[in-house]
Ligand SMILES: [Ca+2]
């Protein structure tokens with residue numbers, strides 16, 4: 001069986017332990033929520049003559065903190081109303097360059113990580129523990145100090161009972177799984193006793209004193225060793241989960257101490273990684289170039305399945321570049337038919353990131369990354385930290401880049417990530433052989449992060465009801481056009497998928513602290529979106545964004561139908577019927593719903609005020625502003641002055657139906673009624689013009705509800721289950 005599968009070669013050359021080193025500094029901070037205000041010079045603040053050349057300095061700029069709960073832009077708009085204020089605008093958030101305090105960062109890593117923009121990338125993303133990278137390699141030192149909290153775990157089989165509890169084909173696979181065939185050499189040199197798939201994923205590469213060792217632990221550390229923890233090195237991603245999949249043995253004498261494995265087991269490892277939820281797979285391994293046995297259907301099917309699920313496979317080109325007869329990359333890097341397979345070559349980062357003469361080359365190479373003196377974690381028993389060279393170690397730098405990109409925006413496809421990484425790469429200098437060795441170029445992780453767009457998906461709405469397919473959806477930032485698309489029908493709903501450009505792609509567009517304004521059909525929508533700073537996710541999924549009918553102006557017009565209409569009393573408090581003098585003269589009777597609480601002995605019912613009946617007929621002597629009433633009249637428009645209700649008005653609601661005048665900001669129903677969350681079952685509105693009842697059932701699909709939001713100064717019926725205080729802001 002084993003002979004059918006090609007042997008694998010590792011893509012590293014020689015490792016060395018790192019000597020002791022000093023500490024790097026670690027300035028870290030993040031600011032947000034400030035408004036820059038420019039005040040006019042007041043009396044007695046006239047400029048001194050000598051200051052004329054520095055007029056801008058003599059103006060009074062001040063930085064004011066934004067009050068909690070208030071969008072910075074709105075606070076700035078408020079301040080601009082002050083006649084003493086010349087200008088006020090929300091401050092952009094900037095971040096100090098966050099350098100990690102890991103002791104080997106400065107002396108060992110800063111040079112080559114600086115060349116590929118990693119410190120700049122850390123201004124906006126340092127990783128995310130929700131992202132899982134499967135490392136198919138020699139395993140991992142699970143107890144290493146720089147992997148504390150970075151181990152992916154399979155909770156469903158996190159025991160040692162010898163049983164595959166979760167039926168995933170691997171026994172006791174708490175941290176990952178081992179896929180290695182047993183043979184005589186492995187039995188003798190590695191101490192393996194079976195080919196069984198188990199959770200035995202400890203890195204066993206190298207013996208004490210060996211010049212090379214800990215391949216899997218090194219590869220994993222480059223991707224995701226804990227950063228800024230004051231220990232060892234910093235991974236490109238300070239925070240990520242590593243799934244350890246052992247497909248390479250300890251390095252048998254038969255292979256000169258080089259770890260090896262079977263391509264079939266690599267395919268099995270890819271399938272395991274996919275099943276168990278990895279988003280990226282790192283393969284710092286390759287077959288010998290030209291070994292056609294390595295191109296097998298099992299491997300192709302596993303890669304295809306990973307591609308179908310949007311999983312990136314980042315794989316080493318191999319170290320055969322110095323052999324002119326077979327310089328090409330081995331498999332799986334050699335596959336060009338799978339766009340999710342990213343083949344990585346090495347630069348010589350000690351000589352201007354030129355081609356590293358060991359690095360395999362050919363059409364399949366997609367990116368290059370530094371490959372010399374790459375520092376990382378080693379097995380604790382062998383000294384914990386070391387450095388090495390080879391495409392094995394360029395590959396995890398590229399994997400780390402994709403982790404940071406996914407941390408910055410979780411909503412992009414792998415092909416979008418690849419396109420952004422390619423556009424951000426630094427063109428590579430040509431090599432003497434004249435062939436492609438770096439693909440799109442040398443990765444620039446900082447530039448890639450700066451180019452990440454905001455991804456917004458949802459439904460374009462007006463008053464929180466779907467607008468039709470074909471609606472134009474646009475985004476602006478400070479008035480600059482930063483992306484547009486057209487909505488489309490998706491079953492019964494309307495959808496859009498919008499990319500909002502970053503300022504690195506289109507000047508004036510997104511940057512930390514900036515406000516993104518969406519427009520549906522040319523109308524500004526609410527709420528606006530904020531371009532987040534450090535470790536904020538730029539993916540916005542299904543947030544309710546809507547254009548909203550404008551609030552009533554100085555005059556509020558309410559339509560009456562023929563017969564009964566439900567309107568808001570916006571005029572002053574007063575005795576009935578005189579207080580209703582704004583109604584047409586033909587009104588007959590008015591009623592008000594009086595909610596009651598049966599448990600407290602009260603009863604619901606209508607209070608009545610007839611216009612020209614004897615006083616003893618009426619049980620409703622006076623009305624107050626913001627009461628809702630029914631009026632029996634003929635069709636007309638009723639106009640009253642807008643009382644401009646203040647925010648924070650409260651209404652006491654009783655179990656059963658309540659008829660209210662909504663005086664808060666126009667909002668989606670759930671937001672408008674958040675103060676009685678969980679206590680209301682149904683909201684209704686009577687359309688006076690048509691005489692129809694409209695309903696909104698919380699939790700029901702939006703397209704089945706008649707309305708989706710509460711609009712300012714409209715009248716609603718709310719069915720509540722218990723006494724509740726509604727606050728309208
Ligand atoms: Ca299992």
Ligand SMILES: [Ca+2]
Nearest residue numbers: 161163165172
């Ligand atoms: Ca088990």
Ligand SMILES: [Ca+2]
Nearest residue numbers: 102226231233
């Ligand atoms: Ca560390």
Ligand SMILES: [Ca+2]
Nearest residue numbers: 341342343366
């Ligand atoms: Ca490729």
